Amino acid sequence: xxxxxxITLGCSKxxxxxxxxxxxxxxxGYVIVFDSDSRADVVxxxxxxxxxxxxxxxxxxxxxxxxxKQEGLIDExxxxxxxxxxxxxxxxxxxxxxxxxxxxxxxxxxxxxLGGEHRTELQTTRLTSTPPHYAYLKIAxxxxxxxxxxxxxxxxxxxxxxxxxxxxxxxxNLAAEGVRELMVIAxxxxxxxxxxxxxxxxxxxLEQLCRIEGIEWIRLHYAYPTAFPxxxxxxxxxxxxxxxxxxxxxxxxxxxxxxxxxxxxxxAEAMELIERLRTAIPDIALRTTxxxxxxxxxxxxxxxxxxxxxxxxxxxxxxxxxxxEEGTYSATNLRDDVPEEEKERRAARIMRLQEDISLQNNxxxxxxxxxxxxxxxxxxxxxxxxxxxxxxxxxxxxIPVSKRQLRRGKFYRVRITAADNYDLYGExxxxxxxxx
Numbered sequence: 001x002x003x004x005x006x007i008t009l010g011c012s013k014x015x016x017x018x019x020x021x022x023x024x025x026x027x028x029g030y031v032i033v034f035d036s037d038s039r040a041d042v043v044x045x046x047x048x049x050x051x052x053x054x055x056x057x058x059x060x061x062x063x064x065x066x067x068x069k070q071e072g073l074i075d076e077x078x079x080x081x082x083x084x085x086x087x088x089x090x091x092x093x094x095x096x097x098x099x100x101x102x103x104x105x106x107x108x109x110x111x112x113x114l115g116g117e118h119r120t121e122l123q124t125t126r127l128t129s130t131p132p133h134y135a136y137l138k139i140a141x142x143x144x145x146x147x148x149x150x151x152x153x154x155x156x157x158x159x160x161x162x163x164x165x166x167x168x169x170x171x172x173n174l175a176a177e178g179v180r181e182l183m184v185i186a187x188x189x190x191x192x193x194x195x196x197x198x199x200x201x202x203x204x205x206l207e208q209l210c211r212i213e214g215i216e217w218i219r220l221h222y223a224y225p226t227a228f229p230x231x232x233x234x235x236x237x238x239x240x241x242x243x244x245x246x247x248x249x250x251x252x253x254x255x256x257x258x259x260x261x262x263x264x265x266x267x268a269e270a271m272e273l274i275e276r277l278r279t280a281i282p283d284i285a286l287r288t289t290x291x292x293x294x295x296x297x298x299x300x301x302x303x304x305x306x307x308x309x310x311x312x313x314x315x316x317x318x319x320x321x322x323x324x325e326e327g328t329y330s331a332t333n334l335r336d337d338v339p340e341e342e343k344e345r346r347a348a349r350i351m352r353l354q355e356d357i358s359l360q361n362n363x364x365x366x367x368x369x370x371x372x373x374x375x376x377x378x379x380x381x382x383x384x385x386x387x388x389x390x391x392x393x394x395x396x397x398x399i400p401v402s403k404r405q406l407r408r409g410k411f412y413r414v415r416i417t418a419a420d421n422y423d424l425y426g427e428x429x430x431x432x433x434x435x436x
Contacts, residue, residue, distance in 0.1 A: 005040035010048025022127035028116025047083035124170040133409030140186035175214035203231035243387035253308040285388035287316035293343030295334035362419035371435035
């Protein structure tokens with residue numbers, strides 16, 4: 001049996017794609033490892049082509065694998081995913097050492113190239129690359145919004161929902177394998193169902209996921225703010241398994257920038273949505289991403305964005321400098337008129353502001369009791385998370401190692417003892433069967 005190393009770059013949606021591909025390739029007779037540095041007969045790199053830094057990382061990973069192939073450490077090398085979807089011809093010309101390039105919808109083709117047969121009965125089967133207690137559930141592909149800066153519709157195409165029955169079967173399979181926490185993801189999760197059922201059905205999907213035995217936490221990522229469904233807010237407030245957490249990328253708040261970015265909502269509508277969320281779910285942790293340096297952004301726009309961050313006091317926040325992407329509305333129709341150094345300065349301004357807010361938010365948690373799930377042990381600490389934090393992107397709760405051994409993937413009741421800017425510290429009170 002051949003050893004195949006599957007390297008995944010970019011977002012969690014790519015992670016799910018790789019895990020589905022791994023299940024197909026395992027049935028074709030391969031032993032699958034993920035993101036390994038050891039020798040492999042075959043290496044498959046699932047690339048990201050979203051923004052400049054991600055594209056650069058993908059290129060560097062491909063070149064490193066090419067060198068390993070030239071040194072005899074790899075027999076065959078294949079590249080799939082977003083970068084090869086966008087730049088297949090350029091990649092073939094510049095890096096011909098790769099045995100073959102595949103796009104984002106060529107899963108059957110790569111399985112067949114590697115000697116297997118793509119089997120539809122495996123569509124709800126995955127080999128997970130995450131820790132065994134959590135997994136991502138991708139409920140749709142593509143996006144219809146066509147924001148001015150975003151290349152996702154060019155790469156992934158229009159929004160296509162996964163049938164609900166298929167998702168529920170996949171979630172049940174994950175639960176049977178020990179998954180306790182599901183991150184529901186898509187380019188826009190709130191749009192789920194409109195193409196299949198003629199209406200948004202995310203709230204119903206979340207309710208059905210809550211009925212699956214073994215799944216204890218469900219959290220929602222990448223919820224587009226325009227026309228946010230009220231029934232999703234209602235089900236989040238009602239269902240105990242749904243974490244008090246929402247990843248909702250606002251990108252900006254000035255009406256000038258929202259219009260230029262083609263975000264299809266106003267500042268007033270964004271503020272009204274935040275009010276609805278926090279009224280219905282008072283302890284909700286809101287995570288957002290912001291984009292600075294977009295063409296035409298003024299100092300007044302940046303000050304308005306800073307005031308937005310001060311007022312809303314997001315629990316989790318990330319900032320990205322604008323990166324011009326070929327084929328998007330902004331690259332075609334607008335001049336990239338903010339210097340790179342100024343983009344970085346604006347991003348740093350927002351993050352300095354958020355750092356203080358995050359510390360103040362965390363200090364208010366000191367003395368509270370929270371249910372946490374343990375992800376790992378690192379040195380002198382167990383690393384855990386509460387329902388207010390998603391893995392890999394948010395802060396952690398650090399629990400000093402003592403005589404009592406904590407088990408990964410298990411829930412514990414913890415008292416928060418200290419806080420810093422982006423982490424909390426706690427002591428274990430007791431083990432709990434469920435976090436509720």
